[in-house]
Structure formats: C-alpha cells, structure tokens
Amino acid sequence: MPKQERAERTRTAILDAAAAVFDRHGFVGASLSDILAEAGVTKGALYFHFTSKEELAHALVDEQFTIWPLAGDAGKPGLQTVIDLTQTMARNLRENVRVRASVRLVIEQGTFSNPAPQSYLRWIDLIRDQLDHAQERGDVRKELNTSEIANFVVGAFTGLQTAAQVLTDRADLPERVATMWRYVLPSLVPPRRLSRFTPEGS
Incomplete structure (x- = not known):
C-alpha cells in the first residue's frame, strides 16, 4: 500500500475512533x-496526525459541515434549503457518529483550553445567506431581520437536538424539527407562499 494511502487510512481510523469515544464520553471524559484502543493504532501514529486531544477534537468539529453539500444539492438557495439542512442534520445526528461527536464537542467547547465559536458563527452565516436569497424572492417577509432569524434557528435547533437526545436518544428528532418549522414558518413567510414549503424536508 502506498505510504500516503496508508497514512490517510490511519488518520481516518483515528477520527472514527475519536468520534466514537467523544460521542460516548464527551471531551473531558475521553482519554x-x-x-x-478504539483505533488500534500506536501513540506514535496518533501524534503523527494530531498533536493533542484538543487538536483531534477541533478536526472533528468540522465534520458537521460535511452535510452542507447534501442540503444544497437542490441548487436553488432559499428557505426550503434551510429546512432541508436542519432535517439533514437531524438524520445525521441519529446515524453518523462523526456528526454526533462534532455537535457534542461544539456544545462542550467551554472545556477546551482554546474554545472557538466559529462553528456556530459559520452555521449562522450559511443560514442567513439562504434567508437573504429567500427574502429577495419574497419568500420571507421584508420587514424581518435575517440575521436574527438565523441566530434563532441555530439556537432552536441546538435546544431541540439536546432535548431529543435526553428524551428519546434522538429517535424523534426529525419529527421535532418538523414541528418547529410548522410553528415558525407562518411567522416568516407571507401567507400566499406558505404552501411552497415542507417542514419535513424536501
């Protein structure tokens, strides 16, 4: 096996193992x-790729953004893309250990020696950009502030997924997200356009 391919496989094994351990124990509880032990690699192999547990955690935090192309495949930015994004994230939180670990690590960043709010800010920026497109098309009321809506959506989703984790191990998270949108959409969208949007995702 070529050296570069072997190194990439080792890095992937480390990230998968770290995701599983962080998902189970959190940042502080993971060693x-x-x-x-989970990865089945040597300490030298781990330190070749990551200099510390915190650097490994920061690498995993970026994993949640791997879902973005899936949510944007429709090619028409706007409000439905935001809904689809939250539903895609909801499904990934049930099925993808890297995304679960990533989100848990973001919530626990207060325990990092070098916490970074960039992941929250990045989601807010992505959603605001989609809402700006929607507002230009008349799908979002003109008097509303898209930055405030984006902050609300990110905060509301974070709370929903945390509650779903505690209550149902996230089994019903997509349904909870759809319920959120059923209540929120009438306050964002002009009545004549409301039927265009699907809270369950497209």
Missing part, C-alpha cells in the same frame, strides 16, 4: 488511551 487518548481510549482513542488509541
């Missing part, structure tokens, strides 16, 4: 020895 590098747990991650090494």
Whole structure:
C-alpha cells in the first residue's frame, strides 16, 4: 500500500475512533488511551496526525459541515434549503457518529483550553445567506431581520437536538424539527407562499 494511502487510512481510523469515544464520553471524559484502543493504532501514529486531544477534537468539529453539500444539492438557495439542512442534520445526528461527536464537542467547547465559536458563527452565516436569497424572492417577509432569524434557528435547533437526545436518544428528532418549522414558518413567510414549503424536508 502506498505510504500516503496508508497514512490517510490511519488518520481516518483515528477520527472514527475519536468520534466514537467523544460521542460516548464527551471531551473531558475521553482519554487518548481510549482513542488509541478504539483505533488500534500506536501513540506514535496518533501524534503523527494530531498533536493533542484538543487538536483531534477541533478536526472533528468540522465534520458537521460535511452535510452542507447534501442540503444544497437542490441548487436553488432559499428557505426550503434551510429546512432541508436542519432535517439533514437531524438524520445525521441519529446515524453518523462523526456528526454526533462534532455537535457534542461544539456544545462542550467551554472545556477546551482554546474554545472557538466559529462553528456556530459559520452555521449562522450559511443560514442567513439562504434567508437573504429567500427574502429577495419574497419568500420571507421584508420587514424581518435575517440575521436574527438565523441566530434563532441555530439556537432552536441546538435546544431541540439536546432535548431529543435526553428524551428519546434522538429517535424523534426529525419529527421535532418538523414541528418547529410548522410553528415558525407562518411567522416568516407571507401567507400566499406558505404552501411552497415542507417542514419535513424536501
């Protein structure tokens, strides 16, 4: 096996193992020895790719953004894309351990020695950009502030997924997200356009 391919496989194994351990134990509860055991690699192999547990955690935080192209495939930016994004994230939180670990690590960033709010800000910016397109087309009321809506959506989703994790191990998270949109859409969208949007995702 070529050296570069072997290194990439080792890095992937480390990230998968770290995701599983962070998902189970959180940042503080996870240890590098747990991650090494889960990955089946040596300490030297881990340190070749990541200099610390925190650097490994930051690498995983970016995993949640891998869902963005899936949500944007429709090619028409706007409000339905935001709905689809939240539903895609809801499904990934049930099925994708890297995304689950990523979101847990974002919530626990207060325990990092070098916390970074960029992930929240990045989601807010992405959603605001979609809402700006929607507002230009008349799908979002003109008097509304898209930055405020984007902040609300990110905060509301964070609360929903946390409650769903505690109450149902996220089994009903897509249904909870759809319920959120059924209540929120009438306050954002002019009545004549409301039927264009599907809270369950398109």
